[in-house]
Each structure stands twice: as C-alpha cells, then as structure tokens.
Amino acid sequence: xxxxxxxxxxxxxxxxxxxxxxxxxxxxxxxxxxxxxxxxxxxxxxxxxxxxxxxxxxxxxxxxxxxxxxxxxxxxxxxxxxxxxxxxxxxxxxxxxxxxxxxxxxxxxxxxxxxxxxxxxxxxxxxxxxxxxxxxxxxxxxxxxxxxxxxxxxxxxxxxxxxxxxxxxxxxxxxxxxxxxxxxxxxxxxxxxxxxxxxxxxxxxxxxxxxxxxxxxxxxxxxxxxxxxxxxxxxx
Numbered sequence: 001x002x003x004x005x006x007x008x009x010x011x012x013x014x015x016x017x018x019x020x021x022x023x024x025x026x027x028x029x030x031x032x033x034x035x036x037x038x039x040x041x042x043x044x045x046x047x048x049x050x051x052x053x054x055x056x057x058x059x060x061x062x063x064x065x066x067x068x069x070x071x072x073x074x075x076x077x078x079x080x081x082x083x084x085x086x087x088x089x090x091x092x093x094x095x096x097x098x099x100x101x102x103x104x105x106x107x108x109x110x111x112x113x114x115x116x117x118x119x120x121x122x123x124x125x126x127x128x129x130x131x132x133x134x135x136x137x138x139x140x141x142x143x144x145x146x147x148x149x150x151x152x153x154x155x156x157x158x159x160x161x162x163x164x165x166x167x168x169x170x171x172x173x174x175x176x177x178x179x180x181x182x183x184x185x186x187x188x189x190x191x192x193x194x195x196x197x198x199x200x201x202x203x204x205x206x207x208x209x210x211x212x213x214x215x216x217x218x219x220x221x222x223x224x225x226x227x228x229x230x231x232x233x234x235x236x
Contacts, residue, residue, distance in 0.1 A: 081201050086125050086151065087117040088193055088213030089232045091158070095187060095225025101167055104175045108141060108165040109222075110134060112191065115158050118151035123199045126150045127157075130195035134163045136188075137174050141165040146195070182221050186228070191215040211236060 092113035099107045114132070118125045130146035142163040151157050170178065181187045193213035200206055215232040219225040 081120070081122045083123050083199050083201065083207065084119045085209075085211060085234065085236050086127075086197055087119065088195075088211070088215070088234045089115050089117070090191060090215045090217060090227075090230050091115055093189075093217050093219055093227040093230070095219040095222045097222050098178075098182065098187065098225070100170075100175065100178070104170050104172070105167040106136065106139075106141060106165055106170050106178065107167060108134075108136075108163075110142070110163045110165075110189070110219075112161040112163065113158060114161055114191075114193075115156050116149075116151060116195075117156040118154060120199070121153055123201060124150060124152050126198045126200075128196050128198070130193065132161060132163075132191060132193045134165070135190040135192065136170070137177065139168065139170055139174060141168045185221045187219050187221060187225065189217050189219070191217065209236060 090112055092111075094111040096109040096111060097107070098109070101107060112132075116127060126148070127146075127150070128148040130148070132144045132146065133140050134142040134144075142165045144161050144163055146159055146161070149157055178187070191214075195211055195213070196208065197211055198206060198208040212235045213232065214235070215230055217227060218229040219227055
C-alpha cells in the first residue's frame with residue numbers, strides 16, 4: 001500500500017524540529033529554549049564616579065568650614081567690643097548777618113558749634129571725608145569741609161564752623177518765606193553732614209562706614225541771632 005508523501009510546506013524552512021529533552025539536560029537545569037539575556041540600551045548602566053568630583057567636594061567642604069570659622073570669629077569680636085555708631089549734633093548756632101540783594105539774592109553769615117561723640121567704651125573712631133552743607137528750605141546756600149580727626153573711647157570732639165553765603169539765588173517762594181521769618185524773629189536752617197567713620201576692633205579688624213547727620217535749627221534774627229531750637233539725628 002502506498003503511503004502518501006509529505007509535500008514541502010512553503011514555510012518549512014522556518015520550522016525547526018525541537019530537540020528532545022534528555023535526562024542530562026534536566027539534571028543540569030538546561031532548557032533548549034532558554035538563552036542568556038542580552039543587554040538592552042534602555043536598561044540603566046552602573047554609575048561611574050567622576051574623578052574630579054571628590055577633589056571638588058573636598059575643596060567646597062574646606063571653604064565652607066573657613067566661612068563658618070570666620071563668621072564665628074567676627075561674631076565673637078563683635079560681642080566683645082559691641083561697637084556703636086558715633087553721633088553728630090550742634091551745640092550752638094549764631095546768625096551774624098542776613099540780607100537780600102536785589103530782593104532775591106541771599107547773603108548769610110552763620111557760625112556753628114558742632115560736636116562728634118564716640119559712645120563706645122572699647123573702640124576708637126577715626127573721622128574723615130567730612131562735609132557740611134547749610135540749607136534754606138531746598139536751596140544749598142553754603143558748604144564746609146572739615147579736617148580729619150580721631151575720637152577716643154567715650155570722647156566728644158568739637159568743631160567751630162563758619163559758613164558765609166554770597167548772593168545765592170532763591171526762588172520766589174523762598175524769598176517771601178525768608179522775609180517773613182526775619183520779621184518774625186525765627187529763621188529756619190538745615191545742616192546736613194556726610195562723613196566717613198572707621199573703627200578698629202582689637203587692632204586686627206577695621207570697620208568703615210558712612211554716616212549722615214541732619215540738624216534742623218531755628219535762630220533769631222541778626223545781629224544777635226542765637227540758637228533757639230534744634231533737632232538732630234544721625235543715620236548709619
């Protein structure tokens with residue numbers, strides 16, 4: 001009896017016979033269809049430490065430590081000396097002469113007694129770059145430069161200042177106000193000062209800063225224009 005022959009399947013090349021599993025394969029845990037896993041580009045790789053990272057981290061740690069120690073030293077020095085800002089004030093003011101040329105050009109002769117007080121008990125203060133300005137309302141009518149000096153602990157330094165104004169033009173409103181103040185025997189001026197102060201803490205640290213002094217004064221009319229009222233403040 002004739003047996004039918006198997007015809008070649010068109011996809012027979014894709015069909016592979018499976019190998020029979022032997023007892024030896026089972027003992028060794030082998031399976032004919034198991035394959036070792038392949039590495040995928042999408043899987044994370046083991047991180048690698050940059051050789052520059054450790055030295056950079058060490059330098060940052062050292063700098064941070066230096067900053068902390070420096071801050072502690074400054075804080076300790078500040079707590080030991082407790083520095084305070086100096087004070088600017090006016091002890092006296094005299095309006096020696098005042099007049100208006102052509103009805104609006106101001107001429108003024110003013111003498112001031114200023115003082116600079118160092119309130120610190122452990123710190124000396126050096127004063128420099130000191131300028132004072134005399135104002136009538138919003139007009140600067142005179143300026144004066146003061147020579148540098150030093151104030152010891154708890155010391156007050158006095159300075160005589162002579163300010164002369166020659167034909168400073170005033171506005172119409174300022175002219176009318178000045179005439180009224182002269183007639184009422186109460187003339188108002190403003191003294192503004194700018195100066196630089198420097199403190200030495202323990203001989204190692206130097207602390208420099210700018211200060212602004214402000215004084216509003218009221219004097220009587222000349223020739224005996226004495227100080228009647230003042231209000232001063234100092235800003236750091």
